[in-house]
Amino acid sequence: MTLTTLRASAASAVATIDARTPAHRDRAVDGLRALALLAVPTGHWLLGGFTLDSQGALHNASPLSSFGFFAPLSWILQMLGVFFLVGGYASSLSYRRARERGTSTACWLRGRLARLGRPVLGVTAVWAVMLAVLYAVGVPETTLRTGSTLVIQPLWFVGVYTVITALTPWCIRVARRLGAWSAAPLLGSVAAVDFLRYGPFAAAMPSWLSLLNLLPGWMFAYQLGVCWGEKRLGRRGAWFLLVGGTALFAALLLVFHYPTSMVGVPGESRTNSHPPSLLVLALAAAQSGAAILLRDRIGRLLRRRPTLWAPVVVINLSAMTILCWHQTALLAAAVPASFAGAIPGLTTGPDTLIWIAARLAWLPLFAILLALIGRYARGFESPWKQVSRGRRALAGLLAAGFAVFALGLA
Template sequence: MTTPRLSRAQKVDAATPDSRNRVVDFLRAAAITVVVLGHWTIVAVDADGGISPHGVLDTARWTHPLTWIFQVMPIFFLVGGYSNALSWRSARRKGVGYAQWLRTRLRRLGIPLLPLLIAWLVISVIALAAGAPNTALQLATQMALVPTWFLAAYLLVIVVAPPLLVLWERFAWWSIVGGIALAGVVDAVSIGLDQPLLGYPNYVLVWASFHQVGFAWLDGRLEGPARRLALVGIGAVGLALLVGLGPYPVSMITSGADEISNSSPTRVTMAFLGMLQAGLVLLLERPLTALLRRPRLWFVTVLVNQRIMTWFLWHLTALVGLSHLLLALGGIGLGPAPLSGIWWATRPLWALVLLALTGVMVLVFGRFEDPREDDRPAPPLWRPILAAVLVCAGLAVMADAGMVGPDGLHWIWPLLPILGMIAGGVIRLRGSRA
């Protein structure tokens, strides 16, 4: 009797250890899908040449409450907390030190970034030489590199993840409460003095504090519906008070219609949004676990996660490229006014075209998510720290202002992450042993 051949999906399912929490991978893949579709929807492009990164939010306040669903960056930090705690504890058991662990994490996140930065450097040089307006290139590079703000914030959280885990293991929930309280103080000073720059420490304080909810999930401190409902309640009440009685806007994504942004810089509201979202998705953990036992669904989840950085980093480049191509062709396909009936009816087609373009980019650049095995000795601590600082600095500026300014191309910002990864030993140069 012959043994039936297993499909590829069944082989992947069979090869997955029973100990793996499939919901973590699913939430990561689902969150990236929501982010990508959300970005492709809220950007408004019209045939007159206008491109507005948050055009839908700027013109329709009724869409602002929907951002409580579509602003899913907290989910990334939730699963990041789970994964980082798991990874660091595994490293400790194997005798792997902090510097080597951090370099490995930087390689996983930093190397896929390289082709994006180089591509936009080349595009900017060619476009400027061809006479493209600086303002148009500034907007194009800033829009295309918006995803890098998350990468910068996440890298900072990774740097402090091991000491955060120590705090969690010692103080448990108080470590989260303390971090959120400090973030509230930062907000009070920043908003009170009308100085957004003073709010930038909350990129670390808010996300590092909420990141620990992932530790709680891993450690079983959120088991049972009662605790998860309590998390939902804390998040919902906190958001209602901050938005209803405080100075914070309803929209959890930056909108030109609001004087204050909840996400740029990150505000304490994002921690409460995270608690609300985390409680809700964790209430679904059991049925999701059962669904993910289906080989096909699990196979799709694995595929998305294998190229998740590439999808995330390049999806807005596809949008910017397509928009400018259509504008160059006279605005064909950009006629429907944003939020009109025809505009909504054409969104599925718009998303499918962008999905195809992004898919090509994933096929071309996805291999950068599979760096060769790093068997070098552990580096001195200063090297991965230096790399993380320089990468975050360059990305933070470009996510806010792009690569091009009124005076031309700002070389330093895209080169800073590249030089940081070389100097920090994240990129393994040919023939290098360090």
């Protein structure tokens, strides 16, 4: 196939996608979701590395331990606030339309939760089989545990998102009553927990206290999205979020000395992301305000540029595949490389400028591997109509076994 033929085929596909997009489709919201989705693998691929021990096994490492200037990059790549904002917006509209069609709340929830659960069950079941195969061909157990940790790492997000999605009807009722102020108690809850675990009484606080931030911390932006979808959050509120979130973010960094990185740094006693600290909510507020203010511009751009709109559609159709399998793409390059020894950007420690340059050079390969994996893994996102109950039960058993191994319980 010649280059001219490829270009013609691509142009035809772009035109087809643009023509089949309904006029009422909110392209800006899809564009924001695609941007937030792409930030997840990009962040993990850039801010995650490996070291190779004397037995040839891989261990997790991070360039953030050696390069503090990487921390501001995490402010850009940490876009889960935008993802939850768009998720709340989309859920609000979807629930309203379902109720208008006469669909029950329980039926709507089953459909939404199944769409989240199938890909997670698929990736964990496949990895359960892969563990046995990789161990049989000589991959060290330490490498398998390292890989399992990376694979299961993004799945906590799906679990939290599932719980929050189940609370959508309640979120809508509160949004209709209180408007955007319905998100304020969530912010206050996280602030109170942060004060207890970082303030003058921190030494007397139990270690599990931070877990109280898990649900309200990630629900904050989702609630803002529900308010946006219910038309209870407009441009004035968006400006307040942008300015207020930015000011709070700066104060937490400069006055209250929160960790600079938005993701965990090995060796650091404090982390902003697991569970989320008040700094995460400040960033989410600023990002949410900016997203709402830029919505019209983004929408116009995607309507005028079909070549930009086509990849947005593809990314949105593969959302769960990207979230569930992007770490597998990284491991598909790193694990074979570990048998070859020290390869910059793959198996060498992320503590030199050479590593940074090499990792940037490897990013296209990771993307290609993810695309190849996704070609087959996307089937897990579709309804499992042809899958028998026995196979579903087997998949559940395999997934449970993988979770036990990945969490270090076996």
